[in-house]
Amino acid sequence: MSAVTTPARDRSAGINVKLVNRIVIYGLLALFALFYLMPLFVMLVTSFKTMDEIQNGNMLSLPKAPTFDPWLKAWGETCVGLTCAGIKGYFWNSIKMVVPAVIISTLLGALNGYVLTKWRFRGATLVFGLMLFACFIPFQSVLLPMATILGSLGRFGVTLQNTFGTSFGLGNPTVNLVFVHVVYGIGFTTLFFRNYYEAFPTELVKAAQVDGASFFQIFRRIMLPNSMPIFVVTVIYQFTNIWNDFLFASAYAGTGDAMPMTVALNNVVNTSTGVVEYNVNMAAAMIAALPTLLVYVLAGRYFVRGLMAGAVKG
């Protein structure tokens, strides 16, 4: 769509009106840019200030003597609940949870999308519809049964531990969260790949089939090499969602050493004991936000495309 210009009835007046228009438009755009940047800016400058400066200074002023201490303290010393070892452990918890969950759910989504578009069978649309709807349920409606199941698996894990000396990961909160995120992420990943493969020429698949290529050969040799964009989109989407999740994290790993980053951050901020160290809180929040922000900065285009694909389906 092209920009809208005023018809040039009166040239000089037209140019003036146009100029005023431009100024108003740019002014508004800049104002909104401020609105979106303000909280991040405040968070960032606060995380580099000393407590003295925070209590006596202005929220918007730049730090007079920038200090990196709050970041170090947030990373290595601050108290989460009763443990005072910083948030670094919880950061790694999140990584340990996110990486397998993203890989597994993305691969399953790719296979599902491939089957649902290139190997159609009766009822494929119904299957897809059922999986798609699962993306939209409020997770509150499955929260409690899942907690019960994870609880029994955990008890079973203890039995295994006593008998065989290993619990095979049953009852481990991180493993539980990986499982939960895979289960409730499959719908989205399948949606992404299905819509992408829908536009992929079926003739190629047919031709390969005629040549005797097997199901997996076609997937590996034909589909995968052409799926790079959608892999990037899906991985980013899953990564952001799982990293940012709070509901599952607080329900299934809400206490103890296995907390993911989001839960730990919430605990740090809402700890009411002692003096509230705002600079440390803000540094912790920045650390929690950095991975997803980084992904957004590096691959913003794909990030937006993923969000859109989740919204406007083909």
Place this chain on the structure above:
Amino acid sequence: MSTVATSQIKLTPEEARPRASVRSRLQDALPKIVLAPSFAITIVFVYGFILWTIYLSFTNSKTFPSYAITGGRAYQRLWNWTFDTDPPSSWYTSITNMGIFGFLYIAICLALGLFLAILLDQKIRGEGVLRPIYLYPMALSFIVTGVAWKWFLDPGLGLEQTLHQWGWTSFHFDWIKNKDFVIYTVVIAGVWQASGFIMAMFLAGLRGIDGEIMKAAQIDGATTFQLYRRIVIPLLRPIFLSAFIVLAHLAIKSYDLVVALTSGGPGGSAWLPSNFMYEYTFKRNEMAVGSASAVIMLMTIVAIIVPYLYSELREKPR
């Protein structure tokens, strides 16, 4: 890939596979075998669990699940609480907040998103810089958003304090500590986070509109305002629908934002049904009531999403 495309030998499937041996039958079933685990997982862990939750809502489970059906007492209580306004029950507060939050969140995000998209579509220099600025909040978690805005809106530290220091000492803004207004701070933070994304959706829609239509309307003497009102906005209707679905879905699921921004607000005054469900199920040992509220949330989503999905999946029959 190219090697596949160039092979033009035509074989009928029968020639390629002379007999249906066990192996080839397995080959035929392979796609379904591959899909089966995901589908089974969905059936069990989504639909099975939903049924389980519905079942629990008809029991009198407290701290632990109990499996003797005792009727719809949980729903009865929710129903009674719906009209408990003096003092308002937690449930009454939750659903009223849901109404306020849902309406304002969706309306403001749509309006602001459309407005920014139209502004950005005026051949703006620096669009490449502005767009990511509007959009980045979507990459943050609700928790981080909540922490940032909690600080920003805190009367003693944030905006109010800053304006006081600048000399506007009568400025007063303590919504985040005020039980009647705390839900509006959730709206502010929510809009801040999602409106940029809605802007991107509208912008994509605007870019997809045929320039010829616009030109024709301009030649006919339509003013800019008329152009947008009569032509552009009606053309964007599908985007409105998608954006509405996304926002409604986000609104009903919002849980983290309330927790991080307000810790539930004074006396639970910022609760949404999702918070109500969590608190009653895991903290107040009223599992049946929590389950019943989850069922009500689910029904609300179903009422919005199912017609949408149905029409989307039907539009492109194969």
